Amino acid sequence: MASSTPQIKPYIAIPEEIKVPLDQMDQVIETFPDKYAVVWIAGKFYQSTNHETRTEPVKRRRITQHSWYKTFFCHRGGEKEITGPRKTITSKKRPRQKASKKIGCPAGMRITCYKKDLDNVVFTFKNQHNHAVGTKEDFCLLPVSKATKEFIRQKLREGHDCKEVQRQLNSYVRNNITVENSDEHSQQEVFHRDQISDPNLVYNQYKKMKEAALL
Incomplete structure (x- = not known):
């Protein structure tokens, strides 16, 4: 496999503040x-x-330091959707298929562009997550990395069927794990979403490419 293939690395903690050029803001969010x-x-x-x-005298008017800012909230914020009983012939309720990711997480992020520095933006964070970020229990609610999805699409473009791509994907995940300290981590340890096998992942990518006439 080419050395340029991105490797799977353990997640890292979010810095307290991140400053990046304005034109790189969207890429950083991704x-x-x-x-x-x-x-x-x-x-x-x-x-x-x-x-x-404002109602205060002019001399006491607040001076705004920012040119603009945008707020973000954790994807596990808010409350799970509660719907009323469905009108069906029987009163038997359909069992919940999976746990809701909405658990009222209070964590938020703000991106600010200050008037004194219009070419850069600052990422700041407020409140702690109420779920274990970066743990195996939280992985099922995270998307698979773009690198892994691109790996799947490339193999499909090469003409491999879904079963063969899944086999190669499993091998790719095992062989592209980067651990800085091998004494602390084992390659068998699960520390990234991509290590969790999803039997529908390859087929879903195949279906999307088929619908977009890319296969």
Whole structure:
């Protein structure tokens, strides 16, 4: 396998603050699931105005430091959806297929562009997650990395069937694990979402490519 193939590395802790060029903001947001094991959902966008009004005298008016900022919330924020009973012939309820990812996580992220530095943005974070970020129990609610999905698509483009791609994927995951300290980690240890086998992953990618006429 080519040395340029991205390797699977353990997740790392999110820094308290991240400053990046404005034109790289979207790319950085996309790295969070693969790098930090967190998915952020976009919230509201706020932009300062030149004509802010308040009831206090002008000399006490608050000076706005930001040009704009945007809020984000954890994908496990909010409450699970509760629906009323379905109108069916029988009163027997259908059992829940899987646990809800919505557990009211209070964690949030804010991206701010300051007036004094319009070419950069600052990522800041508030509140702690109420779930174990980066653990095996939390993996089922994270997306598979883009590198692994691209690996699957490439093998499908080469003409391999889904069963063969799944076999190669399992081998790829086993052989592309990077551990900085082998004394602390074993290659059998599960520390990344991509190590969790998903029997539908290859077929789902195949179906998407088929619908997009890429196969």
